[in-house]
Amino acid sequence: xxxxxxxxxxxxxxxxxxxxxxxxxxxxxxxxxxxxxxxxxxxxxxxxxxxxxxxxxxxxxxxxxxxxxxxxxxxxxxxxxxxxxxxxxxxxxxxxxxxxxxxxxxxxxxxxxxxxxxxxxxxxxxxxxxxxxxxxxxxxxxxxxxxxxxxxxxxxxxxxxxxxxxxxxxxxxxxxxxxxxxxxxxxxxxxxxxxxxxxxxxxxxxxxxxxxxxxxxxxxxxxxxxxxxxxxxxxxxxxxxxxxxxxxxxxxxxxxxxxxxxxxxxxxxxxxxxxxxxxxxxxxxxxxxxxxxxxxxxxxxxxxxxxxxxxxxxxxxxxxxxxxxxxxxxxxxxxxxxxxxxxxxxxxxxxxxxxxxxxxxxxxxxxxxxxxxxxxxxxxxxxxxxxxxxxxxxxxxxxxxxxxxxxxxxxxxxxxxxxxxxxxxxxxxxxxxxxxxxxxxxxxxxxxxxxxxxxxxxxxxxxxxxxxxxxxxxxxxxxxxxxxxxxxxxxxxxxxxxxxxxxxxxxxxxxxxxxxxxxxxxxxxxxxxxxxxxxxxxxxxxxxxxxxxxxxxxxxxxxxxxxxxxxxxxxxxxxxxxxxxxxxxxxxxxxxxxxxxxxxxxxxxxxxxxxxxxxxxxxxxxxxxxxxxxxxxxxxxxxxxxxxxxxxxxxxxxxxxxxxxxxxxxxxxxxxxxxxxxxxxxxxxxxxxxxxxxxxxxxxxxxxxxxxxxxxxxxxxxxxxxxxxxxxxxxxxxxxxxxxxxxxxxxxxxxxxxxxxxxxxxxxxxxxxxxxxxxxxxxxxxxxxxxxxxxxxxxxxxxxxxxxxxxxxxxxxxxxxxxxxxxxxxx
Numbered sequence: 001x002x003x004x005x006x007x008x009x010x011x012x013x014x015x016x017x018x019x020x021x022x023x024x025x026x027x028x029x030x031x032x033x034x035x036x037x038x039x040x041x042x043x044x045x046x047x048x049x050x051x052x053x054x055x056x057x058x059x060x061x062x063x064x065x066x067x068x069x070x071x072x073x074x075x076x077x078x079x080x081x082x083x084x085x086x087x088x089x090x091x092x093x094x095x096x097x098x099x100x101x102x103x104x105x106x107x108x109x110x111x112x113x114x115x116x117x118x119x120x121x122x123x124x125x126x127x128x129x130x131x132x133x134x135x136x137x138x139x140x141x142x143x144x145x146x147x148x149x150x151x152x153x154x155x156x157x158x159x160x161x162x163x164x165x166x167x168x169x170x171x172x173x174x175x176x177x178x179x180x181x182x183x184x185x186x187x188x189x190x191x192x193x194x195x196x197x198x199x200x201x202x203x204x205x206x207x208x209x210x211x212x213x214x215x216x217x218x219x220x221x222x223x224x225x226x227x228x229x230x231x232x233x234x235x236x237x238x239x240x241x242x243x244x245x246x247x248x249x250x251x252x253x254x255x256x257x258x259x260x261x262x263x264x265x266x267x268x269x270x271x272x273x274x275x276x277x278x279x280x281x282x283x284x285x286x287x288x289x290x291x292x293x294x295x296x297x298x299x300x301x302x303x304x305x306x307x308x309x310x311x312x313x314x315x316x317x318x319x320x321x322x323x324x325x326x327x328x329x330x331x332x333x334x335x336x337x338x339x340x341x342x343x344x345x346x347x348x349x350x351x352x353x354x355x356x357x358x359x360x361x362x363x364x365x366x367x368x369x370x371x372x373x374x375x376x377x378x379x380x381x382x383x384x385x386x387x388x389x390x391x392x393x394x395x396x397x398x399x400x401x402x403x404x405x406x407x408x409x410x411x412x413x414x415x416x417x418x419x420x421x422x423x424x425x426x427x428x429x430x431x432x433x434x435x436x437x438x439x440x441x442x443x444x445x446x447x448x449x450x451x452x453x454x455x456x457x458x459x460x461x462x463x464x465x466x467x468x469x470x471x472x473x474x475x476x477x478x479x480x481x482x483x484x485x486x487x488x489x490x491x492x493x494x495x496x497x498x499x500x501x502x503x504x505x506x507x508x509x510x511x512x513x514x515x516x517x518x519x520x521x522x523x524x525x526x527x528x529x530x531x532x533x534x535x536x537x538x539x540x541x542x543x544x545x546x547x548x549x550x551x552x553x554x555x556x557x558x559x560x561x562x563x564x565x566x567x568x569x570x571x572x573x574x575x576x577x578x579x580x581x582x583x584x585x586x587x588x589x590x591x592x593x594x595x596x597x598x599x600x601x602x603x604x605x606x607x608x609x610x611x612x613x614x615x616x617x618x619x620x621x622x623x624x625x626x627x628x629x630x631x632x633x634x635x636x637x638x639x640x641x642x643x644x645x646x647x648x649x650x651x652x653x654x655x656x657x658x659x660x661x662x663x664x665x666x667x668x669x670x671x672x673x674x675x676x677x678x679x680x681x682x683x684x685x686x687x688x689x690x691x692x693x694x695x696x697x698x699x700x701x702x703x704x705x706x707x708x709x710x711x712x713x714x715x716x717x718x719x720x721x722x723x724x725x726x727x728x729x730x731x732x733x734x735x736x737x738x739x740x741x742x743x744x745x746x747x748x749x750x751x752x753x754x755x756x757x758x759x760x761x762x763x764x765x766x767x768x769x770x771x772x773x774x775x776x777x778x779x780x781x782x783x784x785x786x787x788x789x790x791x792x793x794x795x796x797x798x799x800x801x802x803x804x805x806x807x808x809x810x811x812x813x814x815x816x817x818x819x820x821x822x823x824x825x826x827x
Contacts, residue, residue, distance in 0.1 A: 030313055031234035032235065033347060034308060036350070037304060037305045037308055037347065040305070043336045044286030045151065045155075046072045046153055047073045048075065049156060049159065049177040050077070050160060051160070052083070053080040053103045054255055055160075055173075056103075058246035058247045059260070059266070062242040062243045062246060065110060065112055073113040074103070075116070075144065077119050079116060080095065082122050082757065083252075083253065084253075085631065086631045086632060087597065088597070089634045091632070091634075096120075096121065101600045102249050102251060105249040105599060106247065110242055115147045116452060117147070118429070118438040118441065118449060118450075119140045120438065122134055124723060125167065127164065128162075128164070128175055131169050134436075135437040139438055141180060146193055147450050148184040150197055154284060154286070155204055155280070156202050157207070158174045158206070158207045159173070178271065181202060204273035204276065206271060206280065208267075211266075223269060224268045224270065226265065227263060244258060297327055299326075300326045303319055303322070304323055313353075314353070317466055317467050321468070321469045324341065345471055348471065353379060354377070354381075354404075354473075355377070355380060358375050358460045358476070358477045359477070360478070360479050362555065364525055365496070366418065366495075366498055368417070368422075370416065371417070371493075372414075373460070373477065375390065377462065380407050386404065386464060386465045387462065387463075389401075389462075390412070391461040393459065425604070428441070428453070429445075457492065458476070460475055476493070477492075477493040478492060486598075491602045496592075497525055498524070498588060499525060500591055500592040501520050501589070503609065503611045506611055507813030511618035512618060513571070518535075518565045520535070520563065522560070523557070523558045524552035524554065524556060524557045527555050531549070531584075532582045533561055533581050534547045534581075536579075541565065541613070542566040544564045548561050565577065565613070572615055573615070574813075577612075577613050578609060579591075581609075591606070591608070612813055614813045618642060620643065621663075621743070625662060625664055626646075628649045628668060629648055630669045632669065635668065635810055636666075638818075639810070654684075655680075659693065660691065665685070665694070666825065667695070672697075672700045679709075686714055689795060690794055693797045693827075695712070695799050696825060697800070698806065699802070700719055713799060714770075716768045717766070717767045720763060720764065720766075722803075723761035724759040724788070726759065729759050729777050729778060730752075732777065733775060734773055734774060735774075740789075740823050745819040750816065751817075755817065760788045764787035770793070771790040771791065772790065773786035773789065789801075789803075804817075
């Protein structure tokens with residue numbers, strides 16, 4: 001179990017919410033137990049479908065779960081890996097990992113469940129046709145159908161319309177939901193799924209109209225209206241307050257939100273199935289009466305709900321056991337048997353104040369080696385609870401046979417040995433190389449399709465009895481430590497290699513055939529680990545030394561080794577560099593990339609220790625670069641790696657640094673959006689340009705949600721939302737002999753090949769005549785855009801604005817992007 005936030009903790013504890021920050025299951029308070037009893041009498045479900053993290057309507061989800069007691073889920077077609085990052089430099093797969101866990105944090109607040117498809121967010125798309133082509137229409141449709149068949153919703157709601165214009169992913173998500181609404185009920189569609197699930201026919205398909213699209217005074221009577229602005233005294237919160245907390249978990253996108261209180265309406269368009277006219281749930285019965293043979297369950301639920309005493313929840317245990325017995329008598333094919341059994345078992349544990357936990361003595365374990373565990377069970381009520389048995393990973397069940405006295409913890413110490421074949425812990429969708437439009441899943445990972453994350457590395461099963469009935473609870477193995485500021489913290493126990501060998505960068509650039517030092521960071525996963533590190537390069541490359549022996553004394557120790565790598569003279573052929581670590585008689589090749597933010601659990605991606613190597617030609621004129629940081633880019637790091645002398649200029653240093661010493665100053669992406677105080681440096685920066693300096697500003701955004709309130713350009717300019725998403729779009733120079741294309745690098749069409757995700761974004765939409773556009777470019781079927789790169793003389797110097805996506809191209813190792821940026825930076 002993970003963190004359960006106040007108000008919507010019930011859903012998580014009942015096993016129906018999603019995970020967020022690693023932590024033992026929190027004890028529900030009496031109001032949450034009462035809300036859980038209410039939910040036992042509800043047998044309805046709603047699946048919300050959209051494209052990305054942050055597209056979901058958290059207010060509606062919170063209301064569905066909290067007010068109506070429904071089972072609600074959010075199916076995000078992608079994990080958001082193609083977006084931008086407001087809180088750090090992670091991009092692509094690591095950003096998708098962050099946004100996955102931000103979604104899980106949001107679900108732990110609003111109580112809904114979280115699902116995905118295998119589709120990658122490959123960046124902004126201007127059409128659903130492009131999105132479905134890149135993903136593979138049938139493949140991603142199969143994943144949506146699988147989600148529906150697993151979740152079995154009565155109602156499916158789309159966030160977006162199928163009518164363009166819209167983000168292509170948005171439109172595609174609506175199209176997929178409409179197709180899957182029909183296909184999920186057809187046993188002839190995707191029959192390979194029927195070994196796991198059965199066809200499912202949802203009752204109706206609706207589209208949740210976006211309130212921001214309404215015009216002032218617009219007649220909304222054509223929509224079905226739903227009031228969702230209620231307040232729950234049991235939880236002490238309105239659904240608008242819950243929704244704001246949920247929405248604010250999307251921190252990498254800067255979506256912190258103030259809570260709304262009071263009436264609040266949502267609007268819907270019926271699309272398919274039964275068509276409600278006055279109420280979204282018109283004609284739908286979500287009680288147990290809808291199911292024949294469920295009368296005993298309904299009576300048992302009514303009895304426990306009526307007799308519940310918030311001052312003594314343990315008095316409800318016999319009645320809850322009777323609910324469990326009635327549910328167990330239902331046929332296994334009943335769609336609500338399994339989820340309601342989980343809910344009932346969680347309520348039984350809550351009413352007994354039952355605390356079950358397993359801690360590992362260390363945060364990680366090595367395949368083939370022992371792991372020490374501390375197991376504790378605690379009954380915090382007067383109820384009679386017996387700890388019957390325990391099943392450790394890979395072991396046979398063992399009898400415990402101990403009565404848990406009121407508020408007396410029972411502790412056991414055990415040791416288990418990890419199998420030599422235990423898989424190394426890493427997000428399951430990143431286990432295979434990421435290519436194409438879908439994540440590749442192989443072997444056992446295929447069964448995880450659509451799940452937010454895989455199973456814990458280790459779990460322990462507890463067997464206990466309450467009121468004469470036996471129950472089983474599974475708990476993940478956690479590691480806990482005490483931070484002097486934040487208090488007790490937890491993380492998941494993970495299986496790791498004895499040593500990881502992490503290259504400094506995923507892509508290593510080698511300009512002009514020069515040798516470069518390549519650091520490898522070794523990190524010990526165990527105590528006293530000796531071994532040999534070997535670096536293998538493509539044919540013709542030279543690595544010195546070929547291998548290095550090492551010894552790390554303690555788990556967590558690190559050591560950096562330096563290898564000198566030299567490409568073949570004159571080569572422009574890309575290749576792969578790999579690192580192996582020989583420990584004993586086994587070779588390991590793993591790198592580790594970690595993500596650490598206060599709102600997320602510690603996250604680590606472990607993949608084979610490799611890097612792409614790219615030899616290329618690069619001329620530089622003026623290497624001293626001042627860099628004003630923006631959020632979410634690694635441009636400064638990339639420039640340093642190819643020989644630029646880069647000085648970071650955060651606000652406090654920018655105020656006192658002598659700017660004239662720089663050959664150019666480069667402003668990071670969205671710097672003016674993220675740091676409004678940059679305006680105080682406007683005059684200094686313009687004086688730098690006027691005196692002969694070169695100032696280059698990368699893209700900033702300007703929208704109704706986040707208007708650009710200041711800008712450093714010397715002349716008027718408007719930043720729009722224009723972009724070119726086709727990374728192969730022709731970049732046509734607007735002037736013959738354009739200086740930026742001639743020196744110090746003579747650029748050719750080849751320099752614009754191999755770009756990734758997009759050409760650029762947030763181009764200038766209008767500008768003063770003193771700005772000179774450099775390129776025209778466009779996506780298919782659209783008019784040419786000229787606002788991607790603008791140049792203006794100011795005094796003796798030059799000001800440049802560019803929406804070209806250097807922040808993606810440089811870390812991806814695109815030689816032409818380096819060469820073009822070198823020209824832009826050259827005085």
